[in-house]
Amino acid sequence: MKFDPSGADLQALAQIYPPLAALPPAQRDTDLRQATTWLDVPAGATLFEERAPCRGFPLVLHGEVRVARGSSHGRSLELYRVGPGELCVVSASCLFGQQALTAHGEAAAPTRLAVLPPTLFDAWCAHEPFRRFVFGVFADRLADLMALAEAVAFQRLDQRLASALLGHGDVLQTTHQALADELGTVREIVTRLLRRFERSGWLELGRERITLLDPAALRRLAAGEALPL
Numbered sequence: 131m132k133f134d135p136s137g138a139d140l141q142a143l144a145q146i147y148p149p150l151a152a153l154p155p156a157q158r159d160t161d162l163r164q165a166t167t168w169l170d171v172p173a174g175a176t177l178f179e180e181r182a183p184c185r186g187f188p189l190v191l192h193g194e195v196r197v198a199r200g201s202s203h204g205r206s207l208e209l210y211r212v213g214p215g216e217l218c219v220v221s222a223s224c225l226f227g228q229q230a231l232t233a234h235g236e237a238a239a240p241t242r243l244a245v246l247p248p249t250l251f252d253a254w255c256a257h258e259p260f261r262r263f264v265f266g267v268f269a270d271r272l273a274d275l276m277a278l279a280e281a282v283a284f285q286r287l288d289q290r291l292a293s294a295l296l297g298h299g300d301v302l303q304t305t306h307q308a309l310a311d312e313l314g315t316v317r318e319i320v321t322r323l324l325r326r327f328e329r330s331g332w333l334e335l336g337r338e339r340i341t342l343l344d345p346a347a348l349r350r351l352a353a354g355e356a357l358p359l
Contacts, residue, residue, distance in 0.1 A: 131169065131170050131171070132167060132168060132169060133168050133169075133170055134163075134168065135162065135163060135166075135168045135244070139168070139191065140159050140162055140163070142191060143162070143189060143191055143244060144158075146189075146190075146191065146214045146215045147189060147215055147263075148263075149257075149259040149260040149262075149263040150260070152257060152259035152260065153254065153257055153259075153260065161246075161250055161253075161254075162244060165246075165247055165249075165250050166244050166245065166246055166247070166250065167186065167244070167245040167247075168242075168243075168244050168245075169241075169242070169243055169244075169245060170240075170241075170242050171193075171237045171240070171241050171242075171243075172237065172240055173237050173238065173239050173240055173241075174236060174237060175236060175237045175241075176234065176235070176236050177195060177235040177236060177237060177243075178221070178231055178234060178235045179231065179234050180199065180200055180231055180232065180233055180234040181230045181231065181232075182230060182231055183224075183230055183231070184221050184224035184225055184230075184231050184248065185245075185247075185248075186221075186245035186246055186247055186248065186251075187218070187221050187222065187225060187245065187246040187248070187251040188212065188218055188221060188235075188243045188244070188245050188246075189217075189243060189244045189245075189246065190212055190213055190214050190215075190216065190241060190242075190243045191214060191242040191243055191244065192214055192241065192242050193213075193214075193237060193238075193239045193240055193241025193242060193243070194211050194212065194213045194237070194238040194239050194241060195211065195212040195213075195218065195235050195236070195237060195238065195241060195243070196208060196211050196235065196236055196237075196238040197209050197210055197211065197212060197218060197220055197233050197234070197235045198233060198234060198235075198236075198311065199232065199233045199234075200234060206311045206314065207311075207313075207314030208311060208312045208313075208314070209233055209275065210271060210274055210275070211238060212235075216267065217263075217264060217267040218235065219267060219268055219271040220232055220233045220235070221235075222251075222264055222267075222268070223268075225248050225251055225252070287313065287315060287319065287323065288323055288326075288351060289351055289352055289353075289354060290313055290352075291309065291313060291320060291323050291324070291327075292327075292348040292349070292351040292352040293352035294309060294312055294313060295309075295333070295340065295342065295348055296342075296345060296348055296349060296352060300341060300342050300345070301339065301340070301341050301342070302339070302340040302341075302342075303338060303339055304338065304339075304340065305338050306320045306321045306324065307320075309324075324340070327348070330344075330347070331343060331344060332344040332347045332348055333348075
């Protein structure tokens with residue numbers, strides 16, 4: 131749902147994205163009020179689609195955008211997530227290269243964001259602080275994607291699933307399908323592995339809930355150590 135930003139929204143966005151503070155304030159605020167589309171979207175809302183033209187560049191005020199690449203078989207592999215203060219490199223590369231989007235994006239949680247039109251994104255990239263910020267994020271995302279490619283190519287799925295379960299606390303509110311989407315596989319395989327982990331006493335499965343009982347064992351598996359299942 132579109133909305134008109136308040137002064138507090140503009141101030142919050144400039145705080146979350148420090149390079150915006152280096153832009154001429156009056157022109158920046160005018161651009162954000164008059165040329166930018168502000169959206170409040172629920173979890174699951176599609177923000178952009180694969181192979182479609184890029185219609186804008188998102189800046190996240192709060193919430194999170196999941197960026198993933200699909201296959202002809204209906205599977206999806208999560209590439210990264212965009213939170214407040216972060217940038218979407220798929221959108222940026224599409225705008226720089228004037229090509230169609232190579233992935234799709236959806237709100238992973240209720241999300242508020244500002245979408246810069248392509249002309250405004252180009253104009254802001256003429257300012258060195260904003261341009262340096264964009265290319266700095268490119269470098270970080272490239273390292274993340276190289277690590278993802280390495281994991282997909284060289285790690286077993288049970289290792290990758292163990293790694294995906296860690297780092298979120300002892301209780302995860304998630305579904306088997308969400309984990310499958312994140313890992314680029316199908317739900318049935320994730321369910322089978324989770325049940326093996328449960329039989330080993332490493333976790334307990336509930337309805338859209340996974341309780342970790344032995345994170346140390348999962349950590350050893352994620353590191354590549356062979357463990358009895």
